Structure formats: structure tokens, C-alpha cells
Amino acid sequence: MALLRAAVQAVFFVVMPGAFMAAFSGVKSIFLAVSEGSVLELNSFVAALLGLSGFTVLFGRFFCGFACAFGTLGDFVYWLSGLVQTKLLRRKKQVQIPERFVPVLQMIKYLVLAVIVTACAVGIYANLNQYNWNPWSVFSFLTSLRFTLNGYIIGGILLAAIIVGMACKERFFCQFLCPMGAIFALLPQFPFSALQRDEENCIKGCRACSMKCPVGIKLEKDGFRNGECIGCEKCTGVCPKANITRWDRKLVRNEMLPVIVKAVLLLGLGVLLRLVR
Amino acid sequence: MKYPNFMMKLAALAAIVAVLGGYQSVASARAAAVAENEAAIEEVEAYNREIQLENARRQAVETYYEDGTYEGEGKGYGGPIRVSVTLEYDVITDIRVLSHDAEDPAYFSMAEALVQQVVSGQTTDVDAVSGATFSSKGILEAINNALDKAVKSEN
Numbered sequence: 001m002a003l004l005r006a007a008v009q010a011v012f013f014v015v016m017p018g019a020f021m022a023a024f025s026g027v028k029s030i031f032l033a034v035s036e037g038s039v040l041e042l043n044s045f046v047a048a049l050l051g052l053s054g055f056t057v058l059f060g061r062f063f064c065g066f067a068c069a070f071g072t073l074g075d076f077v078y079w080l081s082g083l084v085q086t087k088l089l090r091r092k093k094q095v096q097i098p099e100r101f102v103p104v105l106q107m108i109k110y111l112v113l114a115v116i117v118t119a120c121a122v123g124i125y126a127n128l129n130q131y132n133w134n135p136w137s138v139f140s141f142l143t144s145l146r147f148t149l150n151g152y153i154i155g156g157i158l159l160a161a162i163i164v165g166m167a168c169k170e171r172f173f174c175q176f177l178c179p180m181g182a183i184f185a186l187l188p189q190f191p192f193s194a195l196q197r198d199e200e201n202c203i204k205g206c207r208a209c210s211m212k213c214p215v216g217i218k219l220e221k222d223g224f225r226n227g228e229c230i231g232c233e234k235c236t237g238v239c240p241k242a243n244i245t246r247w248d249r250k251l252v253r254n255e256m257l258p259v260i261v262k263a264v265l266l267l268g269l270g271v272l273l274r275l276v277r
Numbered sequence: 278m279k280y281p282n283f284m285m286k287l288a289a290l291a292a293i294v295a296v297l298g299g300y301q302s303v304a305s306a307r308a309a310a311v312a313e314n315e316a317a318i319e320e321v322e323a324y325n326r327e328i329q330l331e332n333a334r335r336q337a338v339e340t341y342y343e344d345g346t347y348e349g350e351g352k353g354y355g356g357p358i359r360v361s362v363t364l365e366y367d368v369i370t371d372i373r374v375l376s377h378d379a380e381d382p383a384y385f386s387m388a389e390a391l392v393q394q395v396v397s398g399q400t401t402d403v404d405a406v407s408g409a410t411f412s413s414k415g416i417l418e419a420i421n422n423a424l425d426k427a428v429k430s431e432n
């Protein structure tokens with residue numbers, strides 16, 4: 001399963017590295033239009049936003065867990081840092097941000113979202129942008145294989161800082177800072193699309209799943225914080241009682257097939273939204 | 278209620294959509310009024326360009342650019358963007374995008390709107406499209422590159 005996930009992530013990294021940026025540019029384009037008082041148009045960025053949001057409402061954050069290039073970068077950096085620390089430096093455990101700070105830090109992304117949306121809506125976003133601060137832009141140079149900063153000094157420094165963060169906490173950017181992740185977390189996700197944990201059946205005092213979970217949650221029935229779940233499906237494999245599952249996994253008695261089906265659907269959506277290169 | 282959290286988020290989403298929908302209907306009504314105005318303005322501007330051309334033709338004034346169609350290239354997000362610019366008596370009459378092979382289509386289609394802005398404003402000094410900065414800059418660079426080639430040699 002871990003291998004399948006890495007493979008799916010690699011494919012999406014190559015074919016649609018710009019999807020998360022396009023979707024968030026859709027949010028910006030809506031609020032920039034509001035600040036100018038002009039009509040909202042269904043441009044290709046707004047289409048990307050609607051498409052990915054719709055997919056998330058239907059299937060949970062499969063996009064985040066398996067397809068987003070920036071999320072993949074986070075997983076790769078964390079994996080690499082773990083490898084270096086345990087193998088080369090012979091440490092027992094990878095450096096970690098203490099678990100008790102995590103829920104608080106996870107709130108920052110809503111602030112990031114609020115600040116950017118407000119800046120767009122009141123019309124000062126263009127002024128902000130002249131500082132070339134956007135770390136995603138720098139990331140987009142790299143995915144286009146252009147290894148220059150293009151004057152994005154602040155953006156470059158921020159990206160470097162984010163990568164350091166990614167090395168110290170799995171999905172650092174996704175859970176703490178990503179404004180698109182904030183939107184996904186706030187979207188209603190159909191209850192049947194989410195993984196279900198059968199609480200009654202749990203071993204008393206067991207925390208295996210939340211220890212494994214990159215965003216440190218224990219799934220609850222219709223829990224508010226379930227929105228934080230990035231859909232990585234790691235918790236399902238670690239449960240000694242196989243207590244975390246979903247109807248489609250049960251139906252086909254296989255954990256790979258639903259992933260492959262969703263990946264193909266998402267790829268089709270990417271082609272439709274012209275996000276695929 | 279069976280899924281209170283889901284319902285709450287759904288309600289919040291519906292509220293946001295409703296607000297944006299309300300905004301949209303107000304904005305469309307206003308845009309319709311503005312569009313009438315703008316159509317009139319564009320008509321005048323097109324007329325002005327026509328007169329400018331006409332005058333230049335009649336007086337055979339010294340132009341800055343050599344008339345003709347020029348190709349230019351700029352660096353977009355993933356590679357070169359090529360355009361052709363047609364000039365007549367220093368007026369940009371037409372711009373066409375010839376190729377943009379390495380641009381992500383969703384991004385490029387956003388930036389393409391700039392071409393119209395350049396023709397109607399007769400300047401390449403326009404703002405890049407937010408989110409599609411590189412495709413925007415590539416298009417403008419390509420237009421400027423074509424214009425550079427069109428400058429008369431004695432200038």
C-alpha cells in the first residue's frame with residue numbers, strides 16, 4: 001500500500017504539479033473580482049477550484065493524500081530526513097514537533113487563508129505580491145525545471161523554511177499552513193466517503209492509529225476534526241483489529257482497488273480541467 | 278440529526294455560495310450597464326485608431342515602427358511563447374499567439390486575456406494575471422520582443 005501510494009504520488013507529481021496552485025488561484029480570482037466589483041467568471045482557475053472541491057466533498061481529501069505535488073514534496077522531505085537521521089546519524093528517532101503543539105499549529109492555516117482572502121477582497125493583494133513572497137511560485141519554477149529564483153528572494157527563503165519544517169514533521173505545510181488545505185478541511189465531506197473507525201471495537205487505551213497519523217487525529221464518527229484527515233490511509237494499516245475501514249474497501253475486500261479507481265477518476269478530472277501537462 | 282458536523286459544514290458552504298450568488302446577480306446587473314458604456318467607448322476608440330491610421334497614411338508621417346507583421350518570443354512558465362504582432366503606422370492592429378507548447382493549459386488560458394488588453398490599450402504595460410504570472414510575463418515579453426524587431430533602423 002505504501003508503495004502504491006508513492007507510485008500514485010509520483011505520477012501526479014509529474015503530470016499535474018500545478019493543480020493545487022490553480023485551485024487556490026481560483027479562490028484568489030473570485031475575491032479579486034469582488035474587490036473590483038466585477039462579475040465572477042468561470043475561468044480555468046475557478047474551474048480547478050470547483051473540480052477539486054467537488055472531488056473532495058465526494059471522496060474526502062484523496063487529492064491531498066495521493067495527488068497534490070506539494071503534499072508529495074512534504075512526504076518526500078520527511079522520508080528523506082528520517083532516512084538521514086536514522087541511517088547516517090544513527091539516531092533512534094527522527095526529530096519531531098511535540099504532539100501537544102500540533103492542534104494549535106493546525107489553526108494557523110485558517111489564519112493564512114483569512115489573511116489572503118481579505119487581502120484580495122479589499123484590493124491590497126497586488127501590493128503584497130510585489131514582494132515576491134509566494135513560496136509556491138518558487139516551487140513552480142522547480143517543477144518546470146528552472147533552477148532560478150527569478151527575484152523571488154522572500155519566496156525562496158520561505159520555501160527553504162517550509163522544507164526545514166517538512167523535515168521535522170510529516171505534512172508540516174499541509175496541516176499548519178496550507179490555505180487550500182484549510183478550505184478542504186472546512187468543506188463538508190460525505191460521511192460515507194470518509195474512513196470509519198469502529199470505536200466500540202477498539203482496544204482500551206490503544207492509540208496506534210493516532211500515533212501513526214501524520215495530522216495526529218483519531219477518527220470519530222462525524223467528528224469535526226475529521227476534516228484535518230488528509231486521506232493518506234496510513235491508519236488503516238496500523239490498526240491491530242482492522243477497525244478503520246470504509247464501505248468500498250469492505251465491498252471489494254481490497255485496499256488497493258479503491259485507490260486506483262479514485263486515482264484514475266482524478267486524472268480524468270485533471271484532463272478535463274486542463275491541469276495535466 | 279444524524280450528522281451534525283457534516284450538516285453544519287454543508288450549511289456554511291451553502292451560505293457562502295448564496296452570498297457569492299447574490300453578489301453575482303448585483304454585479305451582473307451593473308456589468309450589463311457598464312458593458313453598454315464600454316461598447317460605446319470601444320467604438321470611439323476603434324474609430325480613433327482608424328483616424329490615427331488615416332491621418333498617418335495621408336500625411337506619410339515618420340513612424341517609429343516599420344509596418345508589417347513581426348514575430349517575437351518570450352519565456353513563459355515552461356518554455357518559449359511565440360507571438361506575431363501586426364503594426365500599421367505605429368498602431369498595433371493584431372496580435373496572435375503562435376505557439377505555447379510548454380505552458381500548462383489551465384494557466385495559459387488565463388494569461389491569454391492580456392493580448393486583448395494590449396491591443397485595446399496599445400501598451401504592453403498591463404498587470405500580469407494573478408496566479409499565472411509567468412505565462413503573463415512570457416506573453417508580454419514576446420510582444421515586446423516583436424515590437425523591438427519592428428523599430429526602424431534609423432531610430
Ligand code: SF4
Pocket residue numbers: 020063064065068069070071072173174175178179180181182
Ligand atoms: S493541504 Fe495543501 S499542500 Fe497539502 S496536499 Fe492538500 S492542497 Fe496540497
Ligand code: SF4
Pocket residue numbers: 195212213214215216217219228229230231232233234235236
Ligand atoms: S492516518 Fe488516517 S486519519 Fe490520519 S490523515 Fe491518514 S487517513 Fe486520515
Ligand code: SF4
Pocket residue numbers: 197198201202203206207208209210238239240241242243244
Ligand atoms: S489502532 Fe485500531 S484499535 Fe487502536 S485505537 Fe485505532 S482503531 Fe482502535
